[in-house]
Amino acid sequence: MEIIIEFISSLLMMLPPARKELEFFAAVSDATYRAIREAEIRLPPDVVAAIREAARNETSDIARQELGHILENIALAERLGVPICQDTGVPVVYLTVPPAVPVTTDLMEAVAEGVRKATREIPLRPNAVLPLERINSGDNTGPGMPVVHIRPGKRLEITVLPKGAGAENMSRLAMLLPTEQNRIPRFVAETMLIAGGRPCPPVVLGVGIGGTFDGVAALAKEALIEPIDAMDPFEQELCDAVNALGIGPMGLGGKTTALAVKVKTASCHTASLPVAVNVQCWAARRATREVIW
Amino acid sequence: MSPIHLKTPLSREVLDLRAGDQVTLSGTVYTARDEAHLRMMEDGIPFDPEGAAVYHCGPVISGSRIIAAGPTTSARLNRLTGFLLDAGVRALIGKGGMSSQVADQLSGRGVYLALTGGCAVLAASRMTLRGVYYEDLGMAEAIWIIELDHLPLVVGIDSLGGDLFGTVAREANLQFDCRYTM
Numbered sequence: 001m002e003i004i005i006e007f008i009s010s011l012l013m014m015l016p017p018a019r020k021e022l023e024f025f026a027a028v029s030d031a032t033y034r035a036i037r038e039a040e041i042r043l044p045p046d047v048v049a050a051i052r053e054a055a056r057n058e059t060s061d062i063a064r065q066e067l068g069h070i071l072e073n074i075a076l077a078e079r080l081g082v083p084i085c086q087d088t089g090v091p092v093v094y095l096t097v098p099p100a101v102p103v104t105t106d107l108m109e110a111v112a113e114g115v116r117k118a119t120r121e122i123p124l125r126p127n128a129v130l131p132l133e134r135i136n137s138g139d140n141t142g143p144g145m146p147v148v149h150i151r152p153g154k155r156l157e158i159t160v161l162p163k164g165a166g167a168e169n170m171s172r173l174a175m176l177l178p179t180e181q182n183r184i185p186r187f188v189a190e191t192m193l194i195a196g197g198r199p200c201p202p203v204v205l206g207v208g209i210g211g212t213f214d215g216v217a218a219l220a221k222e223a224l225i226e227p228i229d230a231m232d233p234f235e236q237e238l239c240d241a242v243n244a245l246g247i248g249p250m251g252l253g254g255k256t257t258a259l260a261v262k263v264k265t266a267s268c269h270t271a272s273l274p275v276a277v278n279v280q281c282w283a284a285r286r287a288t289r290e291v292i293w
Numbered sequence: 294m295s296p297i298h299l300k301t302p303l304s305r306e307v308l309d310l311r312a313g314d315q316v317t318l319s320g321t322v323y324t325a326r327d328e329a330h331l332r333m334m335e336d337g338i339p340f341d342p343e344g345a346a347v348y349h350c351g352p353v354i355s356g357s358r359i360i361a362a363g364p365t366t367s368a369r370l371n372r373l374t375g376f377l378l379d380a381g382v383r384a385l386i387g388k389g390g391m392s393s394q395v396a397d398q399l400s401g402r403g404v405y406l407a408l409t410g411g412c413a414v415l416a417a418s419r420m421t422l423r424g425v426y427y428e429d430l431g432m433a434e435a436i437w438i439i440e441l442d443h444l445p446l447v448v449g450i451d452s453l454g455g456d457l458f459g460t461v462a463r464e465a466n467l468q469f470d471c472r473y474t475m
Contacts, residue, residue, distance in 0.1 A: 062315075066409050073413070073415040076415055077414040082361060084361075084411065086361035088353065123355055166389075166410065169366075196458065198388075200388065200389075245465040245468050245469060251458050251462070253457070
């Protein structure tokens with residue numbers, strides 16, 4: 001039955017009447033808009049739970065106060081329906097695309113339209129500029145923006161990860177030697193040592209290991225889509241290594257520098273060991289919406 | 294311990310503050326990021342800097358309403374700050390701390406106050422918009438004139454060179470060296 005429906009809908013997609021097509025792209029824009037809205041205003045429950053847990057564990061007055069401000073801010077943003085942070089980020093979008101949906105420039109444009117609408121209506125701070133001219137587009141779109149990653153899937157789903165600059169700027173990449181596996185915890189800890197309070201700790205670290213020079217950075221960012229309520233022993237080891245530094249909330253000292261570390265791996269060249277650390281501030285914003293049309 | 298209350302224009306009272314003190318601030322602040330600092334260096338400071346507080350922030354403004362206005366990373370302004378303190382600015386507000394060079398420049402003159410990063414709505418709930426300079430620089434880079442009502446802050450760097458961020462960073466370096474280089 002499901003196969004038949006999929007077959008029929010794929011036929012419909014191949015011969016879309018103009019109106020149906022317009023409705024489809026409007027639905028993509030709308031789902032993008034709604035995902036961004038959700039992400040900007042409400043933190044995922046696993047992130048809020050991790051911050052609450054951190055607040056319970058801290059013993060320093062200042063660290064407790066910083067986490068208290070964060071929790072108060074999260075509640076206030078949700079109550080007022082406004083963005084959690086004024087750095088509403090740049091839009092990073094992950095699309096899972098079913099076989100029936102062709103990946104076209106119109107599809108990309110529909111996602112961009114959702115970003116423009118979100119910028120106008122939520123509203124978001126226009127952050128996207130041309131890199132050398134520093135000219136702001138005013139709507140958070142531009143060449144290569146939003147950043148859209150596409151992967152095959154069963155349903156058409158849009159996941160957004162609005163990425164602020166304070167934490168993004170502290171991210172690092174290293175091409176380690178294949179024999180330097182034991183340097184990975186050091187590299188991860190060193191990333192936060194250099195960053196200190198600048199990326200708004202407590203952070204979440206997305207760590208990519210393997211792949212290629214460009215691929216490992218994408219893996220590190222993809223790791224940030226994962227829920228943070230569970231860590232495997234290696235992730236926990238990395239998280240402990242970071243928290244041992246005592247940087248604490250906002251770099252003012254404390255037990256919690258990282259709420260979690262998430263790792264993603266991919267095969268790499270036998271002569272390489274790429275490692276990337278993508279730093280995410282405590283406002284670990286993400287949301288997913290399915291496109292229904 | 295209840296926080297110490299401060300009001301702008303700030304006077305020599307800020308010299309009594311110590312790193313780690315919790316304070317609340319009321320009165321007027323001026324937002325300024327990279328572009329605003331550069332223009333002020335070129336054209337002069339558009340507000341009275343005597344006893345003023347400069348807030349490292351690029352807010353989200355809608356009409357005359359401040360939607361979100363948390364602090365930006367102060368370290369980007371490390372090399373652009375001296376002229377403000379020379380002109381009489383008594384407080385810098387931001388997140389993440391500033392360089393030892395800025396700590397030296399604050400010596401005997403003013404303080405760096407840390408606001409919890411990302412707490413843009415909490416900050417906005419204590420703010421009223423009063424005006425703007427350099428609006429052509431765009432929303433994030435303009436200087437917004439904002440009235441504060443008891444904004445909760447921590448003294449990050451005091452006027453005697455006490456630097457909470459510096460202390461934490463030194464300890465972090467020590468921990469790192471113990472684990473990985475010894």
